Amino acid sequence: MDDRPAPERASGAPALAAVLTATFFVRFAFGITIAVFAAYVTQRSTGLSGSDVGTAGLVSALAPVGEFTTVLLSGMAADRWGRFGVLFAGMAGAAVLFVAIASTRSVAALGAANLAFGVASGAILAASLAVVAERAGADERGYEMGRFDAVNLFGWVAGFAFGLGLEELLPNRRLGLVFLLGATAIGVGLLASAMRLGRQALERRRAAFHPRAIVRAAFRRTVLVVTLPWLAIYSLLGTALAFLSTSAGGIGIRPAYLALAIAGGGSVLVVTQPYFGRLADRYGRTRMMGTGTAGFVLVLVCAALLVRYGVVLPVLAILGVGIVLALTYGPAALAALADLSLAEGRATTMAIYSLTISLGMVVGLFASTGLYSRFGVDGLYPYFGAIATTLVALALVRWREARAATIPVR
Numbered sequence: 001m002d003d004r005p006a007p008e009r010a011s012g013a014p015a016l017a018a019v020l021t022a023t024f025f026v027r028f029a030f031g032i033t034i035a036v037f038a039a040y041v042t043q044r045s046t047g048l049s050g051s052d053v054g055t056a057g058l059v060s061a062l063a064p065v066g067e068f069t070t071v072l073l074s075g076m077a078a079d080r081w082g083r084f085g086v087l088f089a090g091m092a093g094a095a096v097l098f099v100a101i102a103s104t105r106s107v108a109a110l111g112a113a114n115l116a117f118g119v120a121s122g123a124i125l126a127a128s129l130a131v132v133a134e135r136a137g138a139d140e141r142g143y144e145m146g147r148f149d150a151v152n153l154f155g156w157v158a159g160f161a162f163g164l165g166l167e168e169l170l171p172n173r174r175l176g177l178v179f180l181l182g183a184t185a186i187g188v189g190l191l192a193s194a195m196r197l198g199r200q201a202l203e204r205r206r207a208a209f210h211p212r213a214i215v216r217a218a219f220r221r222t223v224l225v226v227t228l229p230w231l232a233i234y235s236l237l238g239t240a241l242a243f244l245s246t247s248a249g250g251i252g253i254r255p256a257y258l259a260l261a262i263a264g265g266g267s268v269l270v271v272t273q274p275y276f277g278r279l280a281d282r283y284g285r286t287r288m289m290g291t292g293t294a295g296f297v298l299v300l301v302c303a304a305l306l307v308r309y310g311v312v313l314p315v316l317a318i319l320g321v322g323i324v325l326a327l328t329y330g331p332a333a334l335a336a337l338a339d340l341s342l343a344e345g346r347a348t349t350m351a352i353y354s355l356t357i358s359l360g361m362v363v364g365l366f367a368s369t370g371l372y373s374r375f376g377v378d379g380l381y382p383y384f385g386a387i388a389t390t391l392v393a394l395a396l397v398r399w400r401e402a403r404a405a406t407i408p409v410r
Contacts, residue, residue: 016144018084018197019131023148024155025189026091026124029182031159033098034060036167040101040175041110057369059111064358064365066118071358072218074123075130075351076211083127083347084197090123091190098183102176118358125354130347133338139281141338142288146277146331153269153330159185214345218352225398226336227356229289229329232390233296234360235367236303269327277331285336286402292329293395298322300384307380 038056078086097117101110128148136144166178217223280288302319305312334353341349371379 014197015084015131016135018193019087019128020148020151021196022087022091022124022189022193023128024151025185025192026094027152027155028159028162029094029098029185029189030121031156031161032163032166032185033101033159033179033182035160035163036175036178039167039172040105040178041107043105043172055107057365059107059114061362061365062111062115063118063121064361066115067122067358068118068355068362070119071122071126071351071354072215072348074119075126075218075348075354076214076345077123078127078130078347079214079345083131086123086347087127087131088190088194090120090127091186093120094124095183095186095190098179098186102179102183122351122354122358126347126351129334129338129350129353133341133346133350136335136338138339141335142277142280142285142331143274144277145334145338146274146280149277149330149334150270150273153273154267157269214348217342217345218349220340222401223337223340223349223352225394225401226289226333226340227352229293229333229391229394230353230356231360231363232387232394233329234357235364236300236384236387237361237364272324272327273331276328277335279328280332280335285332285339286398288328288332289336290395290399292326292332293391295322295325295328296391297388299326300388304381304384 037060041056041059074086074090094117097113097120101113101117104110104113132144132148133141163178166181167175170177276288299319299322302315302322305315306319309315337350337353338346368380368383371383
């Protein structure tokens with residue numbers, strides 16, 4: 001397999017700046033729309049019934065279904081024909097779909113549009129990660145992935161917070177305007193990214209292309225050990241993102257206050273993610289991934305306590321510590337995945353990340369809504385426990401392989 005850099009290798013600041021610009025606008029648009037999506041589907045902003053939760057969960061799950069069923073094809077397309085062509089095509093498709101969603105409240109139509117939206121989302125993420133992986137050397141991948149993760153997550157939380165604010169300001173019947181705003185944001189991001197990139201956007205990949213070899217390399221055991229923890233993590237995050245706004249409203253928390261809290265937390269990401277990426281470069285990917293795993297387990301324990309006992313200040317303080325520790329996971333894991341990828345199939349390998357997080361969101365939405373609908377709050381405890389157990393088990397496997405030198409200790 002040819003490991004030499006391909007002609008489309010993201011050289012210097014323009015390509016990286018283009019990806020970061022596109023990432024922020026895309027995730028901002030996704031954030032503002034997902035904040036209102038449950039209310040938009042059910043046409044109710046608060047006080048969802050069991051059937052409302054089931055309907056919103058099903059429609060919301062179709063986007064990650066579209067993503068995980070097609071993202072490997074998107075990654076292979078990016079390896080064959082170029083990263084930025086796939087990235088810009090995905091952005092254009094997402095903008096068009098937002099316009100379509102704004103024009104209807106039909107559950108069937110929203111489901112179909114959300115399914116197609118997942119295809120575009122997977123193409124965007126796989127192509128973006130491949131560029132960042134190629135831009136960074138082995139000793140700086142943690143930092144560069146940290147910067148990408150910071151922009152990615154900050155776009156999400158800033159958009160989500162902004163969407164919550166719009167949900168409070170706009171009557172439910174006018175929530176379609178949020179999706180038009182999302183389409184506009186993506187259009188601005190596409191134009192700004194293309195201008196930063198210049199002529200590089202027209203370059204195509206000319207490296208040797210062997211689809212079977214690429215798929216075999218992408219599904220190596222060492223790659224799966226790095227990516228499968230995201231399956232567990234996003235099983236939790238998918239549910240939280242889909243129902244946070246309606247759940248908060250149901251217990252009397254105004255969306256504006258929730259928006260301010262989320263925006264404040266999101267600003268921390270801009271500083272912490274590059275810093276944690278530097279730590280991964282210095283002290284090793286495996287060590288920082290272990291730290292992040294401990295943080296997620298602590299978050300899950302606190303979440304279970306809050307579900308059981310309500311708002312308790314000491315538990316909230318411990319939850320904050322857990323969140324900070326959990327944030328160390330992303331840059332280290334993305335850098336580890338880039339370390340394991342090969343130049344010929346880098347976008348396909350990085351697409352495994354997108355596949356696992358989207359599959360995790362599907363599993364999480366169906367599992368959590370099903371357990372809650374049948375058992376109420378008590379059904380969430382084994383759900384949290386299963387996620388924590390999976391994370392710890394995979395962390396131990398990664399650590400054992402590192403100790404056995406079957407993978408780099410980094």
